[in-house]
Amino acid sequence: MMISKGDYMAESSGFGKVILFNEHFVVYNIPAIASAIGMKTVTSIEPADKLTLIDNRKETPGYKKEKMGQQKNSLKRIIHAAGIDNPNIKIIIEGDLIASSGIGASAASCVAIASALSDYFNLGFSDKKINEIAYEGEKGYHGTPSGIDNTAATYGGLVWFKKGKPNVIERLNIQSPVEIVIANTGIVADTSKVVAGVRERKEKNPGKYNKIFNDAEKLVYDARKALEVFDLKRVRALMNENHSLLQEIGVSCKELDFLVKLAKDNGAYGAKLTGGGAGGNMVALTPTKHLQEKVASAIEKEGFEVLRTTIG
Ligand code: MEV
16 A cells, blocks of 8 residues: 655555454455454665664553564565565555454555555555555465465455455445454464464364364454444344353463453443454454443553554
8 A cells, every 4th residue: 555655765554454353264265354443554765785674662561572573583484475686675564453452454555565565666566466466475474374364464444354266255235333442461372373272272173173164264254244234232242252252272372351241331332353263362342432441441450551443
């Protein structure tokens, strides 16, 4: 997504995201629903003596250090996928999306970098191409990504995503944007490890896991319908159920469960972990500014960072 263009500078952005339904299940070709959020990563590129990456994003403490190796690997993959040889450029990453687990920080940066490269080198990449390059970059962070994060980061809006050949990507339209609260456990999580853990447990216990996966598949079709007819009470029940399924496959943690309960106790319309889990972030549906503020301030009072934004 291009923001502006100068003779010697290119600046582009990628959206952060929340997954509203079916993270993890989406890795196994079960549909999922994600939404871009109002916060973005912005990348600019300038000429330099050699390839340099400057990361000025605000972070959950420890995030950048933990991800440094993955970020380098990701950048190499992006440059290769863009078909560029040894570029002498300085890439600066910033924007109001916090570098934190669960809100698509890695995908947003991959999209922003791919888009800025297209601009700087006049490559004229389409959004589809930027999404494909960002997907290659995402592999540097978590091995076998489903592609949902880079898709939401590229296109924005509310997205129905099913991994496959090709992926199914559909824009969902809802009556009006809905307020949400995102709350950060402060724990930096490694998505590739959490995804690998699910795979291991699934292989050890296929009976139990197949049943949960079938439930997740049924649930997401109901969720799509509920969003499209704007039945937020139904969305509430399904989000809560989705969190239970994620607990059952072992990707929640006590901090996420605490935040989910706190949001619900304060009237949230459904709350669940979002993204890889095992730390990272929780999302709560809080239609109306008043409810959003009530839930957000209750969580802040407990010492957690929150984002107030909308979906749809
Ligand atoms: C991470 O944001 C979402 C996961 O489903 C992994 C993926 O889809 O690649 C956990």
